[in-house]
Amino acid sequence: xxxxxxxxxxxxxxxxxxxxxxxxxxxxxxxxxxxxxxxxxxxxxxxxxxxxxxxxxxxxxxxxxxxxxxxxxxxxxxxxxxxxxxxxxxxxxxxxxxxxxxxxxxxxxxxxxxxxxxxxxxxxxxxxxxxxxxxxxxxxxxxxxxxxxxxxxxxxxxxxxxxxxxxxxxxxxxxxxxxxxxxxxxxxxxx
Amino acid sequence: xxxxxxxxxxxxxxxxxxxxxxxxxxxxxxxxxxxxxxxxxxxxxxxxxxxxxxxxxxxxxxxxxxxxxxxxxxxxxxxxxxxxxxxxxxxxxxxxxxxxxxxxxxxxxxxxxxxxxxxxxxxxxxxxxxxxxxxxxxxxxxxxxxxxxxxxxxxxxxxxxxxxxxxxxxxxxxxxxxxxxxxxxxxxxxx
DNA sequence: AATAACAATTAGCTTAAGTTAATTTCTAAT
DNA sequence: ATTAGAAATTAACTTAAGCTAATTGTTATT
Numbered sequence: 001x002x003x004x005x006x007x008x009x010x011x012x013x014x015x016x017x018x019x020x021x022x023x024x025x026x027x028x029x030x031x032x033x034x035x036x037x038x039x040x041x042x043x044x045x046x047x048x049x050x051x052x053x054x055x056x057x058x059x060x061x062x063x064x065x066x067x068x069x070x071x072x073x074x075x076x077x078x079x080x081x082x083x084x085x086x087x088x089x090x091x092x093x094x095x096x097x098x099x100x101x102x103x104x105x106x107x108x109x110x111x112x113x114x115x116x117x118x119x120x121x122x123x124x125x126x127x128x129x130x131x132x133x134x135x136x137x138x139x140x141x142x143x144x145x146x147x148x149x150x151x152x153x154x155x156x157x158x159x160x161x162x163x164x165x166x167x168x169x170x171x172x173x174x175x176x177x178x179x180x181x182x183x184x185x186x187x188x189x190x191x
Numbered sequence: 192x193x194x195x196x197x198x199x200x201x202x203x204x205x206x207x208x209x210x211x212x213x214x215x216x217x218x219x220x221x222x223x224x225x226x227x228x229x230x231x232x233x234x235x236x237x238x239x240x241x242x243x244x245x246x247x248x249x250x251x252x253x254x255x256x257x258x259x260x261x262x263x264x265x266x267x268x269x270x271x272x273x274x275x276x277x278x279x280x281x282x283x284x285x286x287x288x289x290x291x292x293x294x295x296x297x298x299x300x301x302x303x304x305x306x307x308x309x310x311x312x313x314x315x316x317x318x319x320x321x322x323x324x325x326x327x328x329x330x331x332x333x334x335x336x337x338x339x340x341x342x343x344x345x346x347x348x349x350x351x352x353x354x355x356x357x358x359x360x361x362x363x364x365x366x367x368x369x370x371x372x373x374x375x376x377x378x379x380x381x382x
Numbered sequence: 383a384a385t386a387a388c389a390a391t392t393a394g395c396t397t398a399a400g401t402t403a404a405t406t407t408c409t410a411a412t
Numbered sequence: 413a414t415t416a417g418a419a420a421t422t423a424a425c426t427t428a429a430g431c432t433a434a435t436t437g438t439t440a441t442t
Contacts, residue, residue, distance in 0.1 A: 084323040127318030132275040134325040139260045142365045174333045
């Protein structure tokens with residue numbers, strides 16, 4: 001599993017064998033069974049995550065209703081707002097599947113960067129890509145109708161539809177499960 | 192104007208007087224009159240921006256209709272997706288007001304970082320804050336109704352309502368100007 | 383001051399999403 | 413294999429947004 005991280009990092013920067021070992025020796029990988037809550041509303045996040053295998057769902061509790069706001073799957077980083085701002089979390093993070101996840105803490109990250117300074121270069125690159133993705137996602141969400149958003153999702157993340165219940169998908173698309181049902185029906189009719 | 196940048200950077204990292212001079216000597220500040228198009232759809236962005244004064248609007252052209260997706264005001268960075276991905280831009284960037292803007296290019300940024308390596312540390316911090324903000328904005332947009340989004344905007348960015356036409360605000364909220372009119376009416380009635 | 387161009391509101395109609403509730407389908411556990 | 417619980421769909425009704433078009437308000441220019 002460690003080698004997934006090495007491979008991922010190497011897609012941004014070149015690592016020497018020694019540096020690879022430093023990273024491997026971190027031993028920061030854990031396995032969580034399905035439904036594990038990684039972060040609960042109100043808690044202060046002390047960790048950030050990198051999904052090696054599995055799926056983590058971010059959701060808000062809006063008067064008893066769970067509203068999904070993100071799915072994190074393989075090779076995605078999870079940096080909770082609460083982790084960055086050191087404030088109480090507005091949302092939950094929960095494993096939708098058994099998941100293998102690399103954990104980071106501020107201290108350990110700083111330590112690692114001290115040992116391998118060019119990791120900071122990688123962070124900047126990662127952040128650039130992430131923020132570009134965020135922009136595109138936000139723009140799509142704003143400019144597309146619920147039906148278009150659903151169709152877009154089937155193209156951009158088809159895997160999600162197989163591994164995640166539709167009621168989670170619905171709120172992720174900003175609509176109710178009932179609406180999603182109707183949309184799916186509409187689409188299958190017109191084809 | 193240069194000192195706004197110095198001040199902003201200093202809120203992340205400490206600069207020596209020499210480093211401040213390096214930054215000041217960049218001379219990367221320009222003034223653009225209202226309605227200047229900084230980036231057009233289809234173009235390849237070669238610059239990123241930092242708004243010192245004024246307001247820049249990001250918008251997509253969706254079959255003839257302009258759909259606003261962001262307003263950038265004082266102390267906000269604009270990093271076009273096109274700049275990051277080196278692909279054709281999906282959207283326009285246009286000055287809503289006469290604006291004073293600091294420009295960055297890949298080459299110049301790299302050069303600057305070579306001279307002041309700790310700027311990279313600042314970039315990581317800036318990126319963290321930006322991505323936390325992005326998350327919160329996305330979550331709000333997904334979880335709130337159009338009316339709630341409008342009310343939220345009046346609280347989080349009240350300045351925008353005075354400096355930007357309502358039809359821009361409407362599409363920024365993901366609704367039509369007609370809908371926004373109705374919402375504003377509804378709100379003023381119930382108060 | 384008059385006019386043109388644009389911005390904002392209003393109205394009527396259509397469409398689709400939200401809400402509530404019932405029904406069917408699927409899944410997991412005994 | 414049966415059953416309980418959850419997920420997904422369906423239906424009826426309500427609400428609000430989209431669309432088209434007309435009207436009013438505002439701003440800038442000559």
